Amino acid sequence: MTTAPPTTAPASVPVPAAQAIQRVGVVGCGVMGAGLAEVCARAGRDVLIVSSSEAGLTRGRGRLERSLGNAVRKGKISEAGREETLARVTYATDLGSFHDRQLVLEAVPEHEPTKLDIFQTLDKVVEDPDAILASNTSALPVIRLARATRRPEHVLGLHFFNPAPVLPLVEVVSSLLTGERTRRTAAEFVTEVLGKQAIHAGDRSGFVVNALLIPYLVAAIRMYEAGYADARTIDNAMTLGCSHPMGPLALADLIGLDTVAAIASALYEEFKEPTHAVPPMLSRMVDGGLLGRKSGEGFYSY
Ligand code: CAA
16 A cells, blocks of 8 residues: 555544445446446445436446346356345435445546535435545545535545456545545455455545556547557557557547546646647547447447
8 A cells, every 4th residue: 555645634533444334325327336336235235326317227237237247157256146246236316315324435427516416415415424425536636525515524535447346456535634534444445345455545636547547548549540550550559569458449448438538637627738638539539429338339339
């Protein structure tokens, strides 16, 4: 683990111990929300997913079922384990259902007003004053989400990676107002309950991973846009030449081109570096609904 970023919140803020966190809420059931729900349910937690629409919930349930089917085929869990995991997950369309949650993971698209609204509501509906409210944001300032609540010391970022059931890292992001015990308990939950690896990161856009990853993806998109090389050539260069599991354009498709564009914009807003500026081709693909794997079309067809 890296050195913890500075925090000004008091060390004595009470939060539940990591193992005592049994009831988890997940806001959103897109690619990341469904992945987070799966990870927590596989760790034996009671998981309640809230999405704004029934249609969203149906798609999310489908994602969860497919992913668990995949895990059974790959020998990661048994058929009984799959059934038990699915039975631990319930679904609702009203954030008010989170009244008894001890930890809430927000995983909606990178749209700040939506996230602010959600944190404001979570603050009102989650009854346990010691509950931890976490965002899976990749690039937005955690402190703004914290300030939307009356309990900023209990708010932090828990940033997972796609596919969440497979990738071991979680960035634990403390804002200047995050309490030390919140940070410690959240990190313990990530490592001891979920069995993942945690690194601590400060509240700076992109944290560690995306600050390094996004300029690389943007550079690959610019190379493609300039007509220097086609998508397969660019991706083969990085899989065969650098042993990456997938090339940058295939990875952008996996992450979602809307998400890549949103993170790049947030990085650009924070640092004003040209390497973060969203390439015109990426903007037009997002405008056109070509979002990568989730829409069936991106740099490749699915
Ligand atoms: N549950 C548990 N394990 C699973 C699983 C599931 N549902 N599905 C697959 N697995 C396991 C497999 O069993 C396999 O494990 P072993 O190697 O131990 O056998 C491993 O996951 C790989 O799975 P597959 O063989 O099915 O697939 P693959 O080898 O083609 O790998 C991939 C697919 C994991 C996506 C790989 O290509 C990869 O790691 N790509 C890079 C992904 C990446 O960089 N993600 C980060 C994106 S950035 C981000 O998410 C943050 C952000 O803010 C944008």
